[in-house]
Amino acid sequence: MARPFLLVALLCASLTFITTCVALHLELTHVDAKEGCTVGERLRRATERTRRRRLASSSMAGGVTAPVHWAGTSSPQYIAEYLIGEPPQRAEAIIDTGSNLIWTQCSTCHLSRVTSCFPQNFPLYDPSLSSTARAVACSDAACALGSETQPCNNTSSSSSNNTPCVVLTSYGAGEIAGVLGTETFTFGSSNEVSPLAFGCIAATKLTPGSLNNASGLIGLGRGKLSLVSQLGATNFSYCLTPYLSDATVNTSHLFVGSPAGPMGEAPVTSVPFVESPSDDPFNTFYFLPLTGISVGQVKLDVPTAAFDLRQVSPGMWAGTFIDSGSPFTSLVDVAYQALRSELARQLGASVIVPLPNDADVESELCVASGDASLVPPLVLHFGGGGDAVVPPENYWAPVDTDTACMVVYSSGGPNTTLPSNETTVIGNYMQQNTHLLYDLANGVLSFQPADCSSM
Known part of the structure; x- marks a missing residue:
């Protein structure tokens, strides 16, 4: 399945992985805030997502503000909106402490003969339109940081410097594949984080509706490719508003690198x-x-x-x-x-x-x-x-x-x-x-x- 993606590169350059240290504050909202969904539909689809998630395990002070919403009825999750590239392109991602990789669907989807990518709310990210997009070669150190990536078999070969780092990973809802790159991410109007390693996904084989029209995932796990690790953050926090509240008004919050402290007198x-x-x-x-x-x-x-x-x-x-x-x-x-x-x-x-x-x-x-x-x-x-x-x-x-x-x-x-x-x-x-x-x-x-x- 990975073979077609060896032909797809973000750009011709390779970039050494860089860790930054930035504080982020993201506003989160339920994905179905944009949809008219009954309570029964929300809960049924949450149940389906929970079941797929279980199956996945068997394979195993400053701030930025970005609107985040509930992913909705087919995939009840908490989602962040962000900008990627220069000039910026809009995208959305599910916030996930149970995975590491940051990824978004890319315009290279149409090159795949395996399967097409799923529908999303915003246009596919196009690296050819961004001046800050960079490819990560399979010989780059960043390609060896996670189980989601495929380093070169022979890193001593000079040709490996031009061979993209392949991304191939599985979730309960299916599989994704593409290449690893680095890009400028912006959360909110003035909170630029550059660069972050991410998966530019060219093909997906996911259960329909799994991401409910979001563009991909932002992993917050312990792995070295997660947002938390790449920012060098030693703490993060979040507070999630209820599924059945007015998600268009009541946003949730995620803080990375500068989490809010305890609130009020409630016991901790x-x-x-x-x-x-x-x-x-x-x-x-x-x-x-x-x-x-x-x-x-x-x-x-x-x-x-x-x-x-x-x-x-x-x-x-x-x-x-x-x-x-x-x-x-x-x-x-x-x-x-x-x-x-x-x-x-x-x-x-x-x-x-x-x-x-x-x-x-x-x-x-x-x-x-x-x-x-x-x-x-x-x-x-x-x-x-x-x-x-x-x-x-x-x-x-x-x-x-x-x-x-x-x-x-x-x-x-x-x-x-x-x-x-x-x-x-x-x-x-x-x-x-x-x-x-x-x-x-x-x-x-x-x-x-x-x-x-x-x-």
Whole structure:
């Protein structure tokens, strides 16, 4: 699949990878802010995205402001608008802590005979129109920074200096391919970041609607090609407004390099990150030391080891991580079954079987909307830190005017394989109206309840 892209270059020059250190502030909005979507449509498509995300795991003080919105019904995500190149060209990207690569679809898409690129809101980025576009050769050091890229087989060959660095990577929704380049990115009106290494994507094979007309992704993971790493940032934070709020008015916020501090008097829970596996040179995920879950005052009878970071097969790791790119939370099956049973016990006669037209979220546990106030909060217990309280509205959703259902799923579905079926993922729906501060210098994640729309 990579062969056609060896013929595609951004420009003839190769550029050594450069790390910058800049503070960014991006405004985020839901992708479906531009669409008229029912609650059921939003939740159904969020469920589809969550399922695709699970399958992906088995393959494994200054500031800038950029408008960001919710990616919408087919891919409920948080999206940033930005400018790329000189003169600038508009683009949009999903904000994703569960991946590293920054990428956008390019005008070279039409050169591919494998598959065409997906529709997007803005014209395809055209590197030939930009004076700041540069190609990265397969012999360049930047080409060896991530698992998404393909370095030269023989870097001593003089011809390798003119051979583009191939980008080829997989997601739950499919695959993308192209070449690595560097380019000037502008977030907001006066916050230029130059240069950033990114994937200029020439072909995609993604599930239709996966990015809901966004142009690509901005990875915020631990890897060296992520936005966070390229900026040399030691911290970042974000605050996500609820899915079902007025996303056209209530924007979310992402701070990179200069995160906002704690807001108001709400309690802050700080949790140490779990150290990534030593044999994973391209580590991505922000693993957390989850030790247990309580439903109201009742702690679930689930062994701590079910949440631990552990090797499940050669080169494959399972554990618990937080992910802004996954809509709903998925629990390792033993925890999911315990959660469902305890909620059913506490809710008792309030539990109902949803009607067929209420099956958008495919939940096994629902109540009438009038009984939604009976749903208890969850408490996530972390080792080395404290407890994070999850209010009912962050794991329970209205399917329609009559029914509300749980939107937490089992990671052990029939089509999942190692390691995703043994992994717990804390999705962005559970992160709503929570200010999350990633202190990378000290290896700590902090949670604080917040009104994200007023940040």
